[in-house]
Amino acid sequence: MSYAPILRQLADRQQFGELLANAQAYWHEAEDCQALPLLALAHAQLGQRHEALAWLAEAEARLVQLDLDARVDLAGGYCLLQRPLDATPLLEAALEAQPEHALALARLAWCRMHDGQAELARQLYQRSAELAPQRLPVWSALARLCLEAGDTAAAQQALDAAIERLMDVQGELPEAVVAQFSAQFRGLQLEIWLAQDGLARAEQWLDARRHSLSEDEWSGLLCGYGALLAGHDRHAAAEEALRQGLKHYPKNSALLSQLAELAQVQGRTLQAIQLLRRLIQLPDMQEAQAVSLWLRLSAACLQQDGEQARQAAQKAIELAQGLQAGESISEAGLLGLRLQAKQALAQVESQAQQFEVAERLFGEVLAENPWSVPALQGLGQQQMQRGKIDEAVALFERIRQVDPPRGYASLINARQFPEDVETLERMEQAARQPSLEGSLRAGLLLQLAAAWEKRKDYDRAFALAKEANDASRKLLRYDGKAHRNSCARIRHAFSRSLYQHRQGCGLDSTLPVYVVGMPRSGTTLVEQILAGHSQIFGAGELGVIPQRIAGLNRWERHSGSGRHYPDCVDDLSPYVTAGIANGILDELREYAPEARHIVDKLPHNFENIGLIKFLFPRAKIISVRRDPRDIAISNYFTDYQAKHGGMGFAYDLGAIGEQLADHNLLMHHWQQLFPGEILEINYEDVVGDLEGSARKMLEYIGVAWESQVLAFNELERPVKTASVWQVRQPVYQTSKAKWLRYQNHLAPLIQGTNARIEWDPIEMVTLPEPGLLNEGVELYRQERLDEAEYRFKKLLHHIPEHAAANFMVGLIYVRKGHLKAGIELMEAGHGKCPWNPNWRKDLIQAYQLAGDTEKTEALQRTRRTEPNDDPDDQGQPLGSATFTETLGDPGRIV
Template sequence: MRAGDSVRTGSPSGAAPLLQEHPAEALAAAEAILRERPGLPPAELLACQALRRLGRAEAALPRLAQLAHREPRVPAVLWELAQAASEAGETEQAIAALEKLTQRQPGVASGWFLLGAELRNAGRAEQGWRADLSGVHAASRDPELLKAAMAMNEGQLDESEAMLAARFARQPADPPAQRLLGEIAWRRGDMGEAIAQVRTAIEQAPGYDLARDFLIRLLLQSNMLAEALEQADILAASPLQSPGYHLLRASVLVRLGDQQAAREVYERLLAQDPAQPQVWQNLGHVLKTLGRQTEAVHAYRQAVTHQPTMGEAWWSLANLKTVKLGTEDRPAMLQALAALEAESAVEAEEDVFHLHFSLGKAFEDAGDYAASFRHYEQGNRLRRSMVLHDAAAFSAEVAATAQTFTAPFIAAMGDGGCPARDPVFILGLPRSGSTLVEQILDSHSQIEGTMELPEMMIIASRLQSRVDEGEFPDFRAMVAALTPADRLRLGEEYLDRTRIHRRTDKPRFIDKMPNNWQHVGLIRLILPNAAIVDTRRHPMSCCFSGWKQHFARGQTFSYDLADIGRYYRDYVSLMAAYDAAAPGAVHRVHYEAMVADTEAEVRRLLAYLGLEFEPACLEFYKNDRAVRTASSEQVRQPIFRDGVEQWKNYEAWLGSLKDALGPDLTNAGLPT
């Protein structure tokens, strides 16, 4: 095309502004020019663009094909030809035009994305996937997107969103911008909007692997596990193979409780490349859960062989409660710790605190309790600096809950909720014996064990957000506003969300989430016939055991002796309030009583559940089910008494814990 053709009065440039808002007028203007100057390329292109915008792609297509033959190097012509062919259903013609366009302009992402769509229409899925990947690569160099991403990373979320809005006004289908919008929503804490935006991005470009990876992580955060697995299966089939995609899929399988399938993923990756300490560690976790202790030890030792400073692998080895770290392990861990501390790198902090916890266990195994306590204390101090826990605010929340679920309040709420008797909630503090109770009950023919399920906490958090967002003045008002229909819906939602974890047709299932003690009132409102079992252990024993245990997530109160003592007090006070408000609703199992007379306690527990006694419950250690908690190895052995008073070896250093518990709890043994 000649530059002068587009600048004179009566030229196509004068008609072009009409194209978006008034395509019929643009067409008329272009045709008028063509009558004066037949075949003028800019006018011909404008006419075809107008025809397509008027829904007449079939009429535009032959004219565009002729124009492309005459002007084969003009990207705008190829782009218009491709879009017209696509709209007219002429897939192969669209592909041919787009292949030429992307060769000439490989840095323009939109051409690649349209090519991907047309290749999929033609049944060439893998080529379409690769075209999408090329589009993502091109978009990574787009100055406008880079500027919006930089603003987002600097916390300027509104500015970044405004840049993207301006971009969408010109180009509505823009997968990378859509994914970026999803990340903005995620950073704002709007998980639903984030998921919706990222879903749209991969609908527009199914081969956008990085967006699908992000979506899977969002779904995992939202505990939407079925969809997460669907997406992970797709991602694992990407033509651009990445071990990370298979690792992500394995993490979804673990969350779903399919440990064997995850194991197969890890073993396949290690067969391809054994020098992968993270994969060895992940394999160790799965093997531990499956009860394959010897193989788990081997996997963890392979991890630290390949990466001696890998603190989590050392802790995973130490955390096999029935395994003792040997004399050769302590020097190796101390050497690794010294190397990490010499680096003074922030990213090494997790390895450092894991090594301190591991050394605490190693010196405990050796009977050097002073050295053991010193390392436990250092590990806890470092971990405490990395988490948020406001003990006073938490105590206030617990008090508000206790003041809400009084006997008169419960009576005033009346009947409601889902009447199903399926769930058996096991709750209490971590390290209180809950896994033992779960293993015993899972050995019964009528009860299925699952895992620590977050569904009740998710529902409670969503309800609390209505208070936080100002819809209700306080927690009590929010709960009081729940109608019988609301409570029925919430109970049914809980059952729907947990159904994916049930693998058998047993009528009852266990939800063993210790933190659910905070939600007993809510459980009673939405699932009034659910069983609630409170597992309790001597306060000094329970708190000390929790303090020296590094938890992967969630137990932010456990890294300070005073915090954990106060937390125990809050727990006891709230459970006492529930007992007073609804006597007999919660069944309590004392760990020490279970150890002293297992059969009597098991019979008492089954009677509460309305079930017949079965001898298999006393041989729970023969149950080969997967167990993910820190007690996974202990519950595969007959009950032993060694752990009942281990805290006494450290009593000289536990003054702050005793002070936090107070004399009533410290000296009373087991609270009632």
């Protein structure tokens, strides 16, 4: 009797450790060659590539003895080792002999997917799932393919089937396997809701999962959600979700780590450093994990504070040397950590121009691992700085064999351009090699454009920049019309009447200073000048204001108002406004507790001046202006790697022109709204009269003159933006009128800038007073039902579809005995927010009071179909769940 079917069942259920042990025992006992492919498959799934290849070779040698099922298993091993060309003939032959072989269909589906035949793969997975519905991985793969095809309904259907199958067999599976599939299905559910733009439902579902999952499980789920949001260019929403999670688990390392990564990729290095330090100080941190965190901290500090970077690297070396190989880390992993730590210190020494020390450290790393890309790149960049071109090129050639783009890009990344045309042409050839990025590498072409500009071949430079930007635009989601409509709504929402009717809102603080302007207008230079003052701290580009806007949008989604920012600013009461403002001040003070003023130089905060002045009426705002043609060319030639940061317009001259026009109109609106309160500084004036401009800015902020602000390029606190290499130099004149080199190419820019500014008609509800919902909820808690009802109805007069207001009026009606009318209103509210568990509980109880068993059972069944949902919480009085348990406190939007 063959035990192969039993072994295959272990593979189906992803119990690969057990599969390996049982297959080995079976092979040694029976020497049945049908087990050979399963041994290879188990090793491959466990990441043991060398062993997997050995067993595959053994199976290939006995191919004629393998039955059909074993040949399908052999194909599975090929699939796991990324060898679809070897797997496909075996699977096609198997299906020719047995057309309804479910596992062969599934594995052939993977091969077709690998070949780019997504629709055919989907059909094969669908047929496999129908034939063998118990195979959970097939349903999961089918759901993902449907999701990638944009068919979210089919994806949800496949996921529901997977969840149902898991519930059927979970009693037969080990807990670890059930947990693995459950986590996988939760992640898929979040992806589907995100694809359907169901953020509110996803967030509420995540909140509910917190009560039924362990901290590690829930934080892992939330990190996955954050990664999904970031992958959809919703980085502010991702940060908001992680920060909400940290309210529940403030010492969770996974949440803090991902938040640090998000800050780093968006260029907010100081914020990333703070988060990494917070992570390192957590108790019970594993030593190997601590080494990695110190390495990340060193890399983050490298451009901010060389001494901190050195201390972090040295700490990593110290900890790594003290580690011993064991269960938590292998010998190979330990060696890798030690080499990474040494490489980090080498990078610090190179940055400090301690070239001899750095070269020795790089050499020690390369002696152990000759193909360490970071060490090769770091040493190569250093050799370029020292003029040792041939040595650097040799190092970059070695990188090219492992990572070609990095090898070719290192020269220009260091802002040291090759002198010979041949090198540039070789780099251009490499940039045109197809890769996962596409048919060409846009970033490398933009770097080459800068190199040709330096050689004064401006037409070739522009041609390369245009080609790179045209390629990048295909991958971007920038919508110029949507931006124009957004700016129009901002102007409409932040009107003079708003501030007249909301007097007394905001905090009387002058701590925050905002430097705003179009990107590449000179905001970095202005911040550097200000940061040279003893009472002013330059915090760089902070995401504080966009994060609060994301928080406001979250509140509106969860209340079911149907509104979003900026429409909802009329609902900001003094309490809510003070809560938001105090949260911002607390965050700013963490950067420099003793500073009198802290500068946030996020350029696009020019769109958020209305909110800034609402929160901080006395905040100082410096608007930096520059010749728009120079702004346009500088943006067009810059590779914004963080394209998600609102820079999608920078890849098209026409879009840049439109953005410049939108910026001008918006700044005109703010100057009219806040006359004399916003200081306008021209970049050309700063370059032409540095001291005069500096005095003007310091006087505006309200601090005494200090001459050291003129030596901004000597600050020990360099910056990390697209301007970092420029601000290390004294003020220079060559950046003025740079556009003249490209004036023959500026027609799209001029057309975009001068085109008529039009936007869609604006329909925006204006509430006569803020906080009606919050006041009504508070009155309801105090059992003052009539007064609460009046507040909710007043809100409904202006927003008839407001879900929370409808639900709360319905709740009051039910409590007063008006069951039919109350239930109708509760149904209306719940229908807009079906993911709200507290409303669902209340509606079930209302149905029970009305004796409507059919609706009660239907709603209870709906709840039970939610993945991993908790049982209905019986016995609580109607409406007992506090409203802010569902929505959060609007005054604590962080």
